[in-house]
Amino acid sequence: MTIPTTHKDPLILEMRSITKEFPGVKALSDVNLRVKAGEVHAICGENGAGKSTLMKVLSGVYPYGSYSGDIVYQAEVQQFKDIRASEHAGIVIIHQELALIPELSITENIFLGNEPTKRGVIDWAEARRRSLELLARVGLRENPDTPVKEIGVGKQQLVEIAKALNKSVKLLILDEPTAALNESDSQHLLDLILGLKGKGITSIIISHKLNEIEQIADSITIIRDGKSIETLDVKGDGVDEDRIIKGMVGRSLESRFPDHTPDIGEVLLEVKDWTVGHPQVQDRLICKGSNFTVRKGEIVGFAGLMGAGRTELARSIFGRSYGNFISGHIYKNGKELHIRNVPQAIDAGLAYVTEDRKVLGLNLLDDIKTTTVSANLKAITKGLVVDERKEFSVAEGYRKSMRTKAPTVNEGVAKLSGGNQQKVVLAKWMFTDPDILILDEPTRGIDVGAKFEIYGIIQELARQGKGVIVISSELPELLGLSDRIYTIFEGAITGVLDKKDATQESLMKLMTSAARPNGNGTATQTLNA
Incomplete structure (x- = not known):
């Protein structure tokens, strides 16, 4: 059952007919999203469906004018020119790749660009005091002077949320927040999201872990191939993982x-x-x-x-x-x-496909073609010269056989979705036979x-x-x-x-x-x- 689109709902956000294009690719096509105040709203879809792109439009990463459609937030049409503008309105996004500086302390990361001052000088004593309060709110018992690189990924996620709370967040967007976490850290983060809901903070969560979505989401909007397909009421419709999958892929996976x-x-x-x-x-x-x-x-x-x-x-x-x-x-x-x-x-x-494809598996400055042959260059070289025709042929063969979604093997790997990046990494090592x-x-x-x-x-x-x-x-x-x-x-x-x-x-x-x-x-x- 689709949630009725009535104007009686206490909406905090409505995105109307959002369309976003990149050269040669329409990433979003007439997407609609309605989020109620105080709920946990999940966005589900396959890799490359447009979920992260939609959230980047909402948060100002893709500014007003670079897309068509309207963002209505707290009953007002918004024209965010950058991410600072959306944060000023109370919208904070936490990306899958955390925006923390490893060498800086927890306190320095929380207040980076937003430091408290006293007579024109950063008041580090006040920052530290407020850090302790924020860390207590997210359940993180760490010395605020600890460098971020010395704490685990699960704790780093909590620092990001503490950073968001410091910005008086009203709408929190979390993109794959538990992707790199173990089971206990994941559950702690999910419990925290539910705790924030109890304090009136609305959350939008993107996740491929459908069991987690089923556990905490009130509503789910499904996006497929850049289009909004349906919005489901989790409890009212008795939504389970199989129902979500059917919406995501357009068919049941038996x-x-x-x-x-x-x-x-x-x-x-x-x-x-x-x-x-x-x-x-x-x-x-x-x-x-x-x-x-x-x-x-x-x-x-x-x-x-x-x-x-x-x-x-x-x-x-x-x-x-x-x-x-x-x-x-x-x-x-x-x-x-x-x-x-x-x-x-x-x-x-031997071949090894690393767990961290963005850092150890790929050079994000390379294209698909260069990446595919990089572990076995001797197979496509004559003397010391790369046979460009053979290089293209090999990469194109893997792109087709592995059904990698990309317009051409000249596409940069940084532009691919996570699933398609993983296929390129696999192709690179399969080419070594x-x-x-x-x-x-x-x-x-x-x-x-x-x-x-x-x-x-x-x-x-x-x-x-x-x-x-x-x-x-x-x-x-x-x-x-x-x-x-x-x-x-x-x-x-x-x-x-x-x-x-x-x-x-x-x-x-x-x-x-x-x-x-x-x-x-x-x-x-x-x-x-």
């Missing part, structure tokens, strides 16, 4: 994972007694005598809580690109590999439709006889995708479960306890789950 029958062969990769030290902290181990195997055609999952050491293990194996190597052996097809750097790892048939592909959080920040496509790509790689390692914080994803799942706790592999034996409960038990693995990586602890 299964969240493509059908897949594994064809698993002999052991392809074996890691023995892998021990690695922390890169900065002496005598601290980040990998502790790890043992695991990956077979041909097998998808192997790695589960662990935030900070357990999953990424550290993967990066240390991929050319010792993280930590200080202490001991251990890597075997491929029974033959020991001696890998000391990333080029040697690539030559040995690896035998073992390590995927670290491959669907983070990606909508359900794009996830389905990436799952299909992963399964196709396994069908080709490659070994695939998937690291994910989402247990349902690991359970739906993996043939076996290893668990990690405090840098040690604590167990391994076959797909038929694994449940969220049994995995969580191994993820939170120091079970001792035996020689083949399986836990000696008895599972009751």
Whole structure:
């Protein structure tokens, strides 16, 4: 059921017929949005649907005159010329990439550009006092003099909200606020949003985590291909995840994972007694005598809580690109590999798709074409000269086969949605023709439709006889995708479960306890789950 569009609703915001165009692309087409005062209003849609673009129009990132349509906020038509103008009106946006300066303190970040003064001089004592009050409001117990780089991402989100509260926010926009958070930090943030609602603050939240949307949203507006499709009353309509998905993709997804029958062969990769030290902290181990195997055609999952050491293990194996190597052996097809750097790892048939595609996976100044071939330049060069025709042909082939939404491979990767950026990163490593592909959080920040496509790509790689390692914080994803799942706790592999034996409960038990693995990586602890 669609919420009736009556003028009796206590609206704080109405966006009417918003249209926004970029060269060659119509990002938004006649989009309408109505948000009631004091509610949590979710915006859902696939990557590239136009959700973030709409919020950038609202917040003045795209100023008045660069779009058509009207923004009616608190019963007045607004013409925000920049983000400061929208903030002055009480609209504050928190982007997925947090706008904090790591080297500055919490206090300095909260008051950056808005510092309290006394006789023309910044009053840092007053700023610190107010910081303590704001941090208490968001439930963050940290010294306000602490540099932001020394606190986790979950706490940094809370600093951003404290910063918004300092600006007397009335309408808070959160773009993928829990994408990089663990389960406990995510729940704390959701509880905070509900707490702000109780104090009369309206929130608009963009998220691909549909279970979270279902938990806290009062209304959901669905955007598809740059158009507003419908607005749903969550409680009144009994909205569930399947109903949201149907609106997002225009059809029902009977299964969240493509059908897949594994064809698993002999052991392809074996890691023995892998021990690695922390890169900065002496005598601290980040990998502790790890043992695991990956077979041909097998998808192997790695589960662990935030900070357990999953990424550290993967990066240390991929050319010792993280930590200080202490001991251990890597075997491929029974033959020991001696890998000391990333080029040697690539030559040995390993590939690693990082969890942080914007920082470690992509050069945001490059285009799709350059990025796709960047890890295997020797395949498209003659002597020292790049064969531009071959470069274009390779990139275009991957763009079509992976259904990357971009008008041309000359498009800059920075302009792509998160899901399409992830496809480009995957294409880059697939072009190296690896035998073992390590995927670290491959669907983070990606909508359900794009996830389905990436799952299909992963399964196709396994069908080709490659070994695939998937690291994910989402247990349902690991359970739906993996043939076996290893668990990690405090840098040690604590167990391994076959797909038929694994449940969220049994995995969580191994993820939170120091079970001792035996020689083949399986836990000696008895599972009751």
